[in-house]
Amino acid sequence: MQITPLNPEDPLSLGDFELLGRIGQGGMGQVFLGESLGGEPAAVKVIKPSVVDSESRQRFAQEIEVLKTIWGPRIAAFLGAESEAEQPWLATEYVDGPDLARHVNTHGPLPSVLTAALGAILAEALSAVHTQGLLHRDLKPANVLLGPNGPKIIDFGLAAFTESTISLTAPHQVVGTPICMAPEQAAGVKPLTAAVDVYALGALLLFAVTGHYPHEAATPYMVFHLVTDPGTAPDLSGAPSELLPLLTGMLAKSAEDRPSLTDVVQQCRSVIEAQGMKIAQARRRLTAHTAGQRHKAAPADGAPTIPWPAPASDTPGTEIIPADLETPLPSDAPATSPTLVETPGPAEPPVHDSPGTLSPASRDHSDGSRRDQPAPGRPPTASRRPKEGTHTLRHSVQARKTAERLRAAYAAKAPF
Template identity: 40%
Template sequence: MEPLRPEDPAGIGGYPLIARIGAGGMGQVYLGLTGGGRHIALKVIREDFDGPQALARFRREVATVERVRSRFAAAMVGAGLDAPPYWLATEYVPGPTLRQAVAEHGPLPPDTCLRLLAALAQGLLEIHRQGVQHRDLKPGNVILAPDGPRLIDFGIARGEGQTQITQTGAWNGTPGYVAPEVVREQEPVPASDVFSLAGTVAYAATGRPPFGGGRIEAIIHRTLNGDIDLDGADPRVAELVRLCAQKEPGSRISLERLLEIAASTVALADDPVYRRVVGVPQPVPASVADAAASGLVPPDRTRTTTTGGAAPLRSRAAVIAAAAGVVVIVLGGAFAARSIFNGDEGGNRANRTPSGQGGQGANGGPATKPGGSPAGQTPNPNGPPPDGILVKLPTADFQATEYSPKDGVCLPSVRVEKAEERYAGDLQVSAPRQPHAGESVEFGMRFKYQRPSNFYVAAQVRPPGPHGSAGPGWVQSKPHPYPAGDGYLDLTFPRDFRWDGSGAGAATELRPGVWTIVWMRVHPNGDAYYLGCDGFTAK
């Protein structure tokens, strides 16, 4: 949990707010209280995220949550759809996600996996019988509550009779967990959730992404053509997972039959390993006064009563719920981080550079605008950034990271600053996947869901070594505005990297070896922050 900020409203829809507990591409999530003292999760749409498609998706989410009645899903409390700020309130359920639990405690033992499989199958069966498909089941969308698991994130779920919102040729889901037919035909069926269940339980049993990590294209290729990773899994678990992971939906085991085979005399909530992994939920404030005493609510708000709507919510950077082992049931599509770097929604980790550390230019020196004025200053704080950028907080991992063709990712991983998390988690990149021949190469980036305006991106290209006396030879582009629509921002090397401030003394020939591409967001003052990394091989 995080304290409320001065710009946060005191209440939403008549519910007083007592903490921030999560954030995502569509907005902010708060911990609130009902008049009877019940804790609820309040999801509020950002004021700048109110386009027709976004609002239609949110309305569909509300309708889906309202129709689902299951002990395996959080119950809806209320919603506000008439005027901004648009909001959805559901019951608040503490507990770690399955992804968090496995990351902290390691793979679950076989009996616990089988009980988890049965519980999740029962949950899917219940929502399917109500005419709803989940469409994004994965470890990060399973909360391990003390009384059993909950399925969360119905933001891209679809009920019978609901209109498809995604564009033709696009598909929703998470690489490594999305079913083959969803990728091929863009039309999920109930059996698609069974495939996702296979990946979720495989992760619980092995601690690894079910179809490996690396680039999104590689993961999808293995999903369509390869076998699910069950190395080291107990044979009983592996057999059932394989029955769920058949490539054709008609060949997958039914949920009813799966429940018959996986039935246990011990409930998952009574499983000793499950209880140890879930732990004791962290106490939450019982009132606004308690929250103020804990530093979560400004003291002056204890004298404020909220009876109706709230002031519009400002767009803020993504905030991740920080309470150890406690997550909120947030039924929103954009709140599921879809990291293309780790196959699931895991984050990058690296030592944080002290806040007093300065930035650097392309080759480690101070960055300047053309003409010699320092980057980090611009006459218009809302205008385009200067050509010369200043890389902020360049950690040792940022300095060392290089693209690994074998792993399909850049290593070591680089920590993303909190303010850029919602963009980094939405980043998709494009570059040649086969050894490239020629004098130039094209590569690009885009955001899968975000459509930011007044947003600038620069790329830093790192050639293969050895580098010699001229230094690392890194070169960078000028900042480019992120394009409108769904297309990629494409750059060509060396054309877009030949300018006076691209990197002193750096050569721009496309020589053989492995090249690294670092994508950065550039703020109006020229400060640049890491978003993600990619690469290619030149021959």
């Protein structure tokens, strides 16, 4: 997964997590690579200041409560959060791998047996979520990360308690991703049932094995029309024959006609066993396959480059990849306090800006990439930026190495 340096306006720590770089960005916030007091890597999501209001805080608080409630080996674990901070943040397990959408777009569709293995894994994970009284409601390829230990589901921002009487959406308001949205969800039907996640998983598996979705169109509104039109069947072209019965059932227009998640697991097992393989073997092959594709795409001297999608308005800049962090430090690298690197260049549009920036005295203007060594002390929270000359950072051995390698790798690639 691609890591880029922090920007000057980024916080240096949130709660007990020191921030080491940027790993992603979405419409609502920024995701950072962080490190806990004990050295545990984390993905730290922060709501953009421009969208922080009472409703976004309430949604964020609900996501936190959802993550506290659910657990499982295929769910990115909850590590910490602070919904009432000036900049609300949420830390989850860091999964070092691309999402399914990027993997398929880069390396092509998965073989049918591996798609069946993925279906069994995710169906079992969703079944555990449903057992805990929750729906995901926004399952899609971008929300499945292909890590070194197998796939994991992320982003429960739209998850809902199935029996909750409190809703954050107005009547007939639709939230979710149209290309993977069940017809009843697109039509604004409430309450929703477990069948919406079955449909979304079917759309995800169709994409995994063919590279396209059940309904595609030029605009989201056209996709909504296709999804909700009873007379428009899903496009299953390119799907292998052994998966057609499963995908047809999962993508049925009527929720009552879709199989349960337990049935999905059983049908996926049948596809795998029909090809002379056990489910455990198929799971291992899936992980080995996705890891192997990353290895093939790697530069000759290092690990793969897995770019993270950025908004179209972003200005491309120098990027740091995991291979750079594995490169030994130069023999003449100083053994003193680390520096954190920031991308010099145009600032993001005002809608993405954070209210605070580093003071001129707190960074080296010769290259825009150095912050002064802090005095010992506890890292500040996001809601209180330190006064000039008083900022503190925690420096574990791993943090020191990561910061030094980011600095060295960025300096080597900088065009100036």
